[in-house]
Amino acid sequence: MVLLIKNGRVLDPASGLDDVVDVLVEGQKISTIAKGIKPSAKDVTVIDAAHLVVLPGLIDIHTHLREPGHEYKETIRSGSLAGAAGGFTSLACMANTNPVNDSASVTEFILEKARKEACVNIYPVGAITKGLKGESLTETGDLKAAGVIALSDDGHSVKNAQLMRRGLEYAKNFSLPVICHCEDLDLSAGGAIHEGTTSAYLGLRGIPPIAEEIMVARDIALCEWTKHPIHIAHVSTAGSVRIIREAKARGVPVTAETAPHYFTLTEEAVTTFDTNTKINPPLRSARDVEAIKEGLKDGTIDVIASDHAPHSSLEKDVEYDNAAFGIIGLETALPLTLALVSQKVLDLKQAVGKLSCNPAKILNLNKGSLRTGADADITIVDLESEFTVDVTAFKSKSRNSPFHGWRLKGHATHTIVSGTIVFQAKN
Amino acid sequence: MELSNKDLLAIRDLSPEEILLILDTAESMKEISTRDIKKVPTLRGKTVINLFYEPSTRTRTSFEIAGKRLSADVVNISTSTSSTTKGETLKDTGRNLQAMNPDLIVIRHSCAGAPKILADTLPASIINAGDGAHEHPTQALLDAFTIREKKKTLSGIKVAIIGDITHSRVARSNIFLLQKMGADIRVSGPHTMVPPFIEELGVSFMPDMEEAIHDVDVIMMLRIQLERQQHGLFPSIREYSRFFGLNLEKLKKAKSDVLIMHPGPINRGVEIAPEVADGPYSIILDQVTSGVAVRMALLYLLIGKGNRESN
Numbered sequence: 001m002v003l004l005i006k007n008g009r010v011l012d013p014a015s016g017l018d019d020v021v022d023v024l025v026e027g028q029k030i031s032t033i034a035k036g037i038k039p040s041a042k043d044v045t046v047i048d049a050a051h052l053v054v055l056p057g058l059i060d061i062h063t064h065l066r067e068p069g070h071e072y073k074e075t076i077r078s079g080s081l082a083g084a085a086g087g088f089t090s091l092a093c094m095a096n097t098n099p100v101n102d103s104a105s106v107t108e109f110i111l112e113k114a115r116k117e118a119c120v121n122i123y124p125v126g127a128i129t130k131g132l133k134g135e136s137l138t139e140t141g142d143l144k145a146a147g148v149i150a151l152s153d154d155g156h157s158v159k160n161a162q163l164m165r166r167g168l169e170y171a172k173n174f175s176l177p178v179i180c181h182c183e184d185l186d187l188s189a190g191g192a193i194h195e196g197t198t199s200a201y202l203g204l205r206g207i208p209p210i211a212e213e214i215m216v217a218r219d220i221a222l223c224e225w226t227k228h229p230i231h232i233a234h235v236s237t238a239g240s241v242r243i244i245r246e247a248k249a250r251g252v253p254v255t256a257e258t259a260p261h262y263f264t265l266t267e268e269a270v271t272t273f274d275t276n277t278k279i280n281p282p283l284r285s286a287r288d289v290e291a292i293k294e295g296l297k298d299g300t301i302d303v304i305a306s307d308h309a310p311h312s313s314l315e316k317d318v319e320y321d322n323a324a325f326g327i328i329g330l331e332t333a334l335p336l337t338l339a340l341v342s343q344k345v346l347d348l349k350q351a352v353g354k355l356s357c358n359p360a361k362i363l364n365l366n367k368g369s370l371r372t373g374a375d376a377d378i379t380i381v382d383l384e385s386e387f388t389v390d391v392t393a394f395k396s397k398s399r400n401s402p403f404h405g406w407r408l409k410g411h412a413t414h415t416i417v418s419g420t421i422v423f424q425a426k427n
Numbered sequence: 428m429e430l431s432n433k434d435l436l437a438i439r440d441l442s443p444e445e446i447l448l449i450l451d452t453a454e455s456m457k458e459i460s461t462r463d464i465k466k467v468p469t470l471r472g473k474t475v476i477n478l479f480y481e482p483s484t485r486t487r488t489s490f491e492i493a494g495k496r497l498s499a500d501v502v503n504i505s506t507s508t509s510s511t512t513k514g515e516t517l518k519d520t521g522r523n524l525q526a527m528n529p530d531l532i533v534i535r536h537s538c539a540g541a542p543k544i545l546a547d548t549l550p551a552s553i554i555n556a557g558d559g560a561h562e563h564p565t566q567a568l569l570d571a572f573t574i575r576e577k578k579k580t581l582s583g584i585k586v587a588i589i590g591d592i593t594h595s596r597v598a599r600s601n602i603f604l605l606q607k608m609g610a611d612i613r614v615s616g617p618h619t620m621v622p623p624f625i626e627e628l629g630v631s632f633m634p635d636m637e638e639a640i641h642d643v644d645v646i647m648m649l650r651i652q653l654e655r656q657q658h659g660l661f662p663s664i665r666e667y668s669r670f671f672g673l674n675l676e677k678l679k680k681a682k683s684d685v686l687i688m689h690p691g692p693i694n695r696g697v698e699i700a701p702e703v704a705d706g707p708y709s710i711i712l713d714q715v716t717s718g719v720a721v722r723m724a725l726l727y728l729l730i731g732k733g734n735r736e737s738n
Contacts, residue, residue: 200622201439203539203560203599273540318516319538321559 001419002026002041008049008380012056013349014357014369023054025376028418033372045421049380052413055352056370057089057377060330061257061359062154062179062233062305065091065122068109069098074310074397076110079330080118082308082396084423086330087412089377090121090367092359094154095132102127102138104146111147119422120415121377123149123363125179128167134158137167144174149363152179154233155280157215159185161222168226177362179231182215182240183281192321194282198267204320207282209237216240220247220254229253231362234307236262236281238291245300255362256295257303260329260336261402263292263345269402275316275323276402279309293345296354303362304354306333310398328396332389334381335408341383342409348383376419383410430728434546434553437562438603446607450572452724453717459496460719469731470499474529477503478520479556480536485691485715486556486565490533493722497731502529521545530730534558552729560594566690567600569721571608573714574645577686582609587639588630589671590649590698591620591660597690598649602628615639616649616671619660636671641680647688648673648698664697674700678708686710 003025011018022037066074083091095101107124114122126148158164188211195206223230235258244256266286269277295301309326340346360368389406391399415423475494494501531552534542539561546553557563592598612630633639661667687708695701
């Protein structure tokens with residue numbers, strides 16, 4: 001199979017390429033990047049990418065695919081379709097399934113399902129501790145051999161600092177990066193929303209920013225001590241940005257991600273009691289949102305991740321206090337990130353870096369670049385086209401997005417995984 | 428003039444004009460309760476459901492009496508007798524009640540925002556009788572009614588709200604209402620039970636209770652939930668009472684015509700000394716009397732206007 005992408009603006013932050021050139025894909029690899037490529041074979045599929053940008057396939061470092069265990073919310077199949085529709089060619093899926101991905105057999109199940117049913121690359125993240133319970137370490141080497149690319153107890157912090165230290169030290173043997181969900185569970189206990197003006201108004205219990213920041217500081221201290229790289233998940237507060245910035249300046253091997261909702265929405269969104277604004281960490285103050293943007297701009301925050309967390313009406317169509325935390329994001333992450341480009345917070349190259357080559361580097365994936373010989377994972381994007389978000393048209397099985405009805409600009413027109421077009425937008 | 432919404436969910440949704448309309452209507456309702464035959468036919472044929480997910484004596488009885496004095500049929504549902512123990516969602520419970528065509532549902536629930544779920548789902552009018560720590564709008568309205576009765580105005584009066592502000596829907600609704608009507612509000616209580624951003628609600632915070640009460644027209648004491656002590660929010664009842672309880676000694680620092688209020692139920696000897704609760708400044712029982720009048724007014728304004736011709 002031969003695919004020729006003609007006349008697009010090819011932007012590859014990893015190689016520094018930013019030019020109107022053609023990209024020829026033969027089989028699963030990129031074979032040529034040059035101007036004016038003439039199709040030689042007969043059965044060439046030509047994509048006219050004039051006025052479009054051709055990007056290295058987007059990589060989501062933080063997705064919940066819910067399979068095994070919660071297939072009514074999402075499956076590996078439906079999550080991969082949602083990812084493809086959002087322009088993602090690779091998804092790293094978190095371990096909080098049922099059973100938890102804390103053993104090689106669960107990892108193998110996920111990868112087998114992915115091989116059969118997923119249309120994008122699926123990279124399982126294994127648990128740090130068995131059952132995400134924070135009591136004993138998982139068989140890390142076994143997990144790695146089965147195919148996990150990182151470790152995380154996402155959804156929980158490893159409360160015991162000694163166990164977290166041992167987890168980092170042990171992960172070092174197997175070169176597995178550790179993704180830290182930072183939350184002091186005593187400080188956040190019972191909380192539903194950010195502790196701030198809105199919680200003072202609504203009487204909903206607050207989760208203070210310090211619940212996140214104390215654990216960010218602890219995990220950075222452990223990272224500095226063990227010298228094993230950590231990646232801080234879903235950064236939401238100004239204090240966390242400051243702590244990470246200072247750590248990076250001292251050379252601590254820490255990276256960080258945020259999610260689009262943390263630079264798009266504030267705690268104000270909660271005042272309607274819409275449970276699609278209930279997320280952990282919670283939507284923060286306007287001041288925090290500004291700090292997140294600043295952190296993205298100066299590189300303190302390396303990655304934009306969806307933290308795609310599907311839930312059904314069973315978990316969301318209830319009282320705010322009783323609703324599950326989490327929103328879906330695969331199908332809105334790209335346009336919400338591009339909004340930062342319109343706002344001049346990021347240039348396009350930075351934005352693409354945060355969605356492709358930076359997550360690839362953190363996960364040690366040989367992806368995230370459009371070089372000759374690289375895997376043909378390519379996302380073609382129309383930066384100008386506007387659309388109205390309609391959750392009922394989402395490929396995801398779930399509908400829990402706070403962005404329903406929003407007018408957004410920029411979306412994937414083609415998502416190509418290993419040389420195969422897995423998503424093509426309707427005109 | 429009419430209320431602009433079919434529901435009363437929060438004081439924050441009301442305009443000052445609507446608040447005045449409710450208070451003025453309550454004035455005319457109050458007299459009915461003093462008659463020998465305490466019943467008018469205003470809501471004849473209307474059905475009111477009291478749906479209480481939390482225990483309540485005063486508020487539920489007050490709504491029931493208000494409905495009955497206006498000739499509505501009032502049905503009480505409390506959690507122990509409802510199907511919530513069978514795991515039914517609030518929305519499903521609401522839809523089932525709606526299928527029996529009530530005109531108005533009064534709901535009390537431990538979750539902030541729960542009444543809004545019913546209001547958004549059902550055509551019936553919904554009155555919030557307290558949702559979590561969010562709002563208790565009818566309490567604030569009856570408090571305002573009582574203050575206005577004694578002080579003739581709400582504008583410019585100084586009010587101190589003392590106690591557990593963080594967990595108090597009464598405090599929130601009173602802050603929003605009294606502010607809309609031009610009162611000057613300060614709060615006092617242990618820092619552990621005052622939200623860190625309280626000043627963004629437009630009230631001042633005074634850590635010293637004696638300072639907070641010395642020049643006010645009204646002191647509102649809040650009920651302290653004794654179990655808060657177990658959560659480390661205050662070290663002992665004895666200490667709470669000493670620094671944040673209202674006793675005769677502290678009362679000497681207050682103005683000579685100060686009014687003492689409490690939404691009930693009171694913890695005698697904890698946040699309020701018996702001599703104060705039963706003393707000459709206390710209008711705690713007037714609040715309860717006002718409650719019936721205010722709730723009659725609300726029932727009338729929300730579901731009784733169409734019946735006017737038949738009265």
